[in-house]
Amino acid sequence: MGFPGTWMTESESVVYRVVPKCACSTIGQIMFYSDHGRFFDGDIHDATGDMHKWAMESSQPIISRAVKEQQILAFTCVRNPYARILSSFFDKICGIQRNGKRYRGNLVPLLIQKYGIEVGGEDGKQEFDQIASFRRFLLFARDTIRFRKPMDPDIHWSAMSGHISTFIVNGGRYNQIFFTERFNDGMQRVLDAIETPVKVDLAQIPRFNESEGHGPKRAHPVSAYFDDLSRHLMWEIYRKDFQLFRYDFDNPDNKFPLGEVDLDEVHAKLGN
Incomplete structure (x- = not known):
């Protein structure tokens, strides 16, 4: 590999x-x-x-x-992990990409049809219910990661x-x-x-945020997007990320890690 x-x-x-x-x-x-x-x-x-x-x-x-x-x-x-998946949603799902098109061609129409999400219209600039759409996207992300359906997970x-x-x-x-x-x-x-x-x-050094401006701005605090079910899904998908990299699962608004990464632990747990 x-x-x-x-x-x-x-x-x-x-x-x-x-x-x-x-x-x-x-x-x-x-x-x-x-x-x-x-x-x-x-x-x-x-x-x-x-x-x-x-x-x-x-x-x-x-x-x-x-x-x-x-x-x-x-x-x-x-x-x-909370901020990362939100960033993926606003950039890749709601946003128009560098080539002027939607990410991965038929992905967004598939999400609209199968999961009922909204993305802010053709240009991603219309008002829409960000919280409801994000939670539906999270369900889709879980399905791709756990069941590889309706497609393989995206990087x-x-x-x-x-x-x-x-x-x-x-x-x-x-x-x-x-x-x-x-x-x-x-x-x-x-x-x-x-x-x-x-x-x-x-x-x-400037920050090279290549996804900046692709999609709508996040309208709410991070925690607003994650109800009990969403957090259950986050734990199901990203448990290792929270544990190994010491992020605060209990408080989505705390973006900072709770401790340093233990490199020996990472190598032991991810090396199998």
Whole structure:
């Protein structure tokens, strides 16, 4: 299976396991900048050169060797599961994507038909009941993850622990896992531990939120979207994410983790 979703700088200074909806655009741009002294012009997910990505065949043996030798710092970044699934809903389901179309073509019509959700009209800008539609989307997300119906789960709402585990199972080891909510602290720790061709001043780095503006703004506090049933579904889907990455399941409005990630525990529990 190799190392899907893994990026590495061309200089082989650092290896990163992408977790969708967890600051991956900003992290990718920082990696690109640390090699070339400039940002990639466009969405870093579209870059097909000047960095190694598992999705590019020519990069695979290089990434594979680097990860398995474990001589290069490897890291990833996680996010509060409540905020992450809400972000996926507003960006991917309600929003119009970079290409001017709906995400994954027939996905939104399928959701409207089978689950009765609303997305704010053709352009995503009309008023609609965000809470009711989100809860129906969450039911759909659960169905894709638990039952692989009516389709396989999407990378943007499949559990972070699932993404993170492929790297471990196939022979990699993380040196650092940090939180999107404390991005500067975590990213600085990574930069302090590696040598890069170009020095990165984190205070000067813009945020590359490629999903910004795709969909409607969230109109309510996080907790308003999660009633008892929704929280039951969240535990069913993301229990490992809450437990391993120390997020507060009991208070959806507390976006911050309750403690640091225990790397040994992550490797033990996701390495089977």
